[in-house]
Amino acid sequence: MPVSMRCWPWLAVALAMVAEPRLAHADSVQSWGWNIYGQIGDGTTGNNRTTPYAIPSLSINATGVSAGQYHSLAVRNGAAYAWGRNLYRQLGDGTMTDRLTPVAVSGLSTNVTAVAAGGQHSLAICNGAVYGWGDNGTGQVGDGTTTLRATPVAVSGLSSGVTAIAAGYQHSLAIQNGGALAWGYGLFGQLGNGSTATLLAPTPVSGLSSGVTAIAAGENHSLAVRNGAAYAWGYNVNGQLGDNTTTNRSTPVAVSFLSTGVTDVAAGYWHSLAVKDGGVWAWGDNAYGQLGDGTTLDRFRPVRIDPINLTDIVAVAATARSSFALSADGSLWVWGGNGAGELGFGNTTQYLTPQHLLPPEGYIFTSIDGDGMGSHVLATLAVVPEPAMALAGGIVLVGCGLCRRRPSRR
Secondary structure, three states: OOOEEOOOHHHHHOOOOEEEOOOOEEEEEEEEEOOOOOOOOOOOOOOOEEEEEEOHHHOOOEEEEEEOOOEEEEEEOOEEEEEEOOOOOOOOOOOOOOEEEEEEOOOOOOOEEEEEEOOOEEEEEEOOEEEEEEOOOOOOOOOOOOOOEEEEEEOOOOOOOEEEEEEOOOEEEEEEOOEEEEEEOOOOOOOOOOOOOOEEEEEEOOOOOOOEEEEEEOOOEEEEEEOOEEEEEEOOOOOOOOOOOOOOEEEEEEOOOOOOOEEEEEEOOOEEEEEEOOEEEEEEOOOOOOOOOOOOOOEEEEEEEOOOOOOOEEEEEEOOOEEEEEEOOOOEEEEEOOOOOOOOOOOOOOEEEEEEEOOOOOEEEEEEEEOOOOOEEEEEEEEOOOOEEEOHHHOEEEOOOOEEOOOOOO
């Protein structure tokens, strides 16, 4: 990330001057898009946000977010927070009251490192263990029952070693000690164990017992990265598994063209995304242009998206009908459906190719998550501090007044 500095002339006489920009830190949460149940967190319902909204109570020390179908989750200072719809107790506060601003999740006040919001259920990692709450009609909470949970309960067999979680509409995924596990609704093979049975507790995904570094859950399909290769399983009516068929798969299949260099995956309602060697690949449903290839044609195999601009991508995310890519410079590329303003430009215009969304002045985007079953978006942003100027003799000047650091603009 380039650093541009203009300082007072007297600084030029300092000997052995070295610029040492301090690292940005994950700081605040912003949200935008659909707001039917208060999932934006601005204290209202029904007022869609077409530009990013900064949530006041999550303005510092936020480290993670996740967008569910009608609710949202965040981690701040190691504690979990939730807001939006609560009919199925997916907010975890012991009530069924919708919340229009963030509330604390019961029992998860320290050491939370990740959250995942599904259709009507939620997951969190705390001290390496997984907890679940909310709708459990198909076992998606993972406690061995189908009992709705109003507060977090331990997920069976996942008491340690868990590094990632993902939540689909009615199924869940986790990585434990490098292996992928799945539980919940399995009718379309989305649990990846060779059957279409519903499972009430985590079960290993066939062929993915080691080397798994990333997972994603769509409505009824699942994705994973193992040793740099992308795999997919579950529902495939629009080609979202990327194996050049529309056949449902109950065990993982290799995604075409993505056998090496894959670092991240994301699952929308019926489409999929991957980062490979810094570029973005997309496949599946394209009715709203969510694949970003300039058409509305479904793709049964991955296509490379905008190879001119999308070359330094570090993460991807998806809503039901739109897609997002986080660049190494802290800006976003966005495309696809925009009926609720989920692309963040202040309009509802559909875009068939990636468009550049810059962060507010003085910030960079550090993470992004979309509601894969709806159309709202959450992001974390970091404050980019004034550079510290280290001078000879150990003197440090912080914030000379004209020094600024900004993400590069394309």
